[in-house]
Amino acid sequence: MANRVTVWWQGEEYDAVRKDGGEAGPGPGPVWQLLHDGAPLTSFAAEPGEPAGSVKDKILGWLEANQSRPAMDVGRQ
Secondary structure, three states: OOOEEEEEEOOEEEEEEEEOHHHHOOOOOOEEEEEEOOEEEEEEEOOOOOOHHHHHHHHHHHHHHOOOOOOOOOOOO
16 A cells, blocks of 8 residues: 555646545545645545555546646646
């Protein structure tokens, strides 16, 4: 299981960092936090033992679905 996953999309680098327990903050439990240039864009639930390939698929799906959002709006849920 990875704790960090890097994806390149449209020439840009995106990182997902796994946050567990208390460091994930109040909420549903462990999450993957998606970052671009160090700034958080979104987060999604982390599954136990989730392979890096599955995380990359989630990231790419989110990026594809949100590519039309204005840059200033990304990160707002």
